[in-house]
Amino acid sequence: MFKNGKLFLAPPRDGSDFKELFKRLAAAGAGRRLGKDGFPAGPWTPELLAEEISQIDSNRTGVDLRTVQLWFQENEKGISTANIRWLARVFGCDDPVATSEWQMELSAAQSRLTARRRESKKEAGTIALASPDAALTSAFNEGTRSPAELARDTDARGPGGRFSLARRSEALFSCGSPLNLPASVFAGITALGFLSYITGIHNVTYTRADGVVKQVGFLWAANWMFVFMVFLPLFLAFVSELVTFWKDEGRPKLAGHGDRKDSDDAWARNVEASSYSYWAVFLICVMFAGIFQWIGVCLIPLLNGDGAYATDWGKIAIVRPEIISAPVAIVFTGIAYLYMCLCFYLFFAGLILLYMIVDDLWRMGEASKDLPDYKSELNDAGFRVMRWIFRCTVLGILIATVMKLQSSYLASNGMNIVAWLVGDLSSLWYEHDDASNGFSYRLPTQFSSLVIVISTCFVFLYGAIRLGIGSWVQVPLWKMSAVVALLVAGYLLIGAFAGFSILLGAGVLFAIYGLFDPWFGRWRASESQSVA
Structure with a gap:
């Protein structure tokens, strides 16, 4: 017919x-156009x-060749709800x-x-209990798993058994x-x-050349205590929460009405596509922020007995x-520097x-904007994503702020x-020399x-442009943007003038409130609007 x-x-x-x-339909060529001779092609x-x-025409995203290849192969892969629609169009000859x-x-x-697949798994489980050799057999089949399963593997190895830093990093979250x-x-x-207590540098002071006594103990270092404690x-917990939501719930729901397998495969490909970014960040964090900085800031001054850097717990010797x-x-x-560089790699991997x-x-x-059924689901997902990104942005700027505060304090x-x-805060009413750099x-x-601030704000700005501008989150988004701008201004003006801590304190208060209520009083209204 x-x-x-x-x-x-x-x-x-x-x-x-x-x-x-x-298998039967593909072999028969069901849905293929007839050849020039009028016979099946x-x-x-x-x-x-x-192809x-x-x-x-209505399929804007197309279909991945790898997905179609899985249909032809003898495996346990099925087909997603979205792809059933397109395959039915082919077999139905556009009727x-x-x-x-x-x-x-x-x-x-x-x-x-x-x-049938579920039933076969039950039978395989029964056989595995009866025969210990079944576990060995499954181990030899390890290499036949899907990309998503490989991404979830703790070894996080890429195709051909190669180590994949991108998949390994994503698996950590x-x-x-x-x-x-x-x-x-x-x-x-x-x-x-604890090590600082043992070595005696947890609470230590020294007298600077101008006679000022400075507290430089490890436990007094804000850029270590506040950042890493x-x-x-909190930043890593928030990123983990968002990645888990997107991978396990948000993306499968949008990709194919809950189809998990194809969604996991697509996410694994996205992760692997960013492999160069992970390696670049890893090299910068370990080699430059870690090893080279430690050599220049700590090792050489300690060996030579002097240096052009401010004295802190690392150079108190x-x-x-x-x-x-x-x-x-x-x-x-x-x-300490090895620990620091690995932690900051996790930070940038989260970004x-x-x-x-x-x-x-x-x-x-963009692929489903013409489908009205997806609008509420997209709005709900975007609403949740922007909330977590704002929280992570606030924490990223706070990390940079305490780092700059500590270095400014040392000078x-x-x-x-x-x-x-406290002296800077009271400098509006009383004149203090402590507010100025000595x-x-x-x-x-x-x-x-500064690198941390720029990177963090870039992610927030990208999310605001892609997900927020001109949409249902517009009013709350401007409030979040104002808080981010206030925090950045407070960061940039640290030590710039007497009384900078007032602006900084105001930004920190708004930021802390925003961690609990990112919409600043419009949470429920925005949520109901997003699902309307």
């Missing part, structure tokens, strides 16, 4: 599952079928009635495949409990705190060798994942960082904190 110049086969309704049904190939589906019949037949065949990474970072700084663990010796300080700072989620959501929205006339900030040092932390 022929329809619209194509070979048409009626749905057999013989109880076949999807694999059996698809031959069987389908993965390339021809993928045919991609040429359907509305025939397409509807094939859509029902393919859906039923997919359900039968799922049921998405596998296991969201508390794993924050707890690891917190445990690391706690261990360093509070802000970075130069001016107070009776507290800690130079060799012990070298070992301690080496451990990459946030960017990927925004880009992925935007692309899915100031304050006795400790608390007294310095010494000029090289401050590499100023640059590294």
Whole structure:
């Protein structure tokens, strides 16, 4: 039978599952255009079928060739709800009635495949209990898993058994409990705190050349205590929460009405596509922010007994060798900087994942913007994504702020960082010398904190442009943007004038409130609007 110049086969309704049904139809060339001689053009190939589906006018995203190849192979892969629609168009020869019949037949065949696959897994489990050798057999089949399963594997190895830094990094955020990474970072700084007690640098002062007594103990270093005990663990927890939501719930729901397998495969490909970004960040964090900075800031000054950098807990051995010796300080700072560079790699890896989620959501929205059924789901997903991105942005700027505060304090006339900030706060009413800088040092932390601010704000700005401008989150988004701008202004003006801490304190208060209520009083209204 022929329809619209194509070979048409009626749905057999013989109880076949999807694999059996698809194999027969592909071999017969169902839905292919007739040849010039009026005879069927031959069987389908993965390339021809993928091209045919991609040429359907209403299918803006097309179909991945790898997905079609999986239909042809002998495996347990089925077909997503979205792809059933397009395959039914092909087998139905663009006839509305025939397409509807094939859509029902393919859906039923997919359900039968799922049921049989579930039954076979139960039988395999029974056999595994009866035969220990089954576990060994499954181990040899490890290499045949899908990209999504490989991404979830703790080894996170890419095709051909290669180590994949991108997949490994993504797995750290998405596998296991969201508390794993924050707890690891917190445990690391706690261990360093104990080591500082043992070495005696937890609470130490020294007298600067101008007679000012400075507190430079490790436990007084805001850029270590606040960053690695509070802000970075929260940041990692928030990123883990968002990545887990997007990977396990948000993306499968938007990709194919809950089809998890194809969504996981697509997400794994997105992660692998960002591999160069992960490697670039890893090299910068480990080589430059870690090894080279430690050599220049700590190792060389400790070996030479002097340096152009401000004295802190890492270089206190130069001016107070009776507290800690130079060799012990070298070992301690080496451990601390190794911990720091790995933690900041996790921070930037989290920013990459946030960017990927925004880009992925935007692309899915563009592909389905003509489908009204998806609008409420897209709005709900965008609403949730922007809330978490704002929280992460606030924490990223706070991390940079305390880093700059600590380096500015070391160059100031304050006795400790608390007294310095209190003195600056009261400088509007009383004149204090503590608010002004007393010494000029090289401050590499100023640059590294600026990199953090720029990177964090870029992700927020990208999310605002892609997901928020001109849409349902417009009013709350401007409030979030105002808070981000206030925080950035407070960061940039640290130490610039007497009384800078007032502006900084106002920004921090708004930021802390925003962590609990990112919509600033419009949470419920925005949520109800997003699902309307």
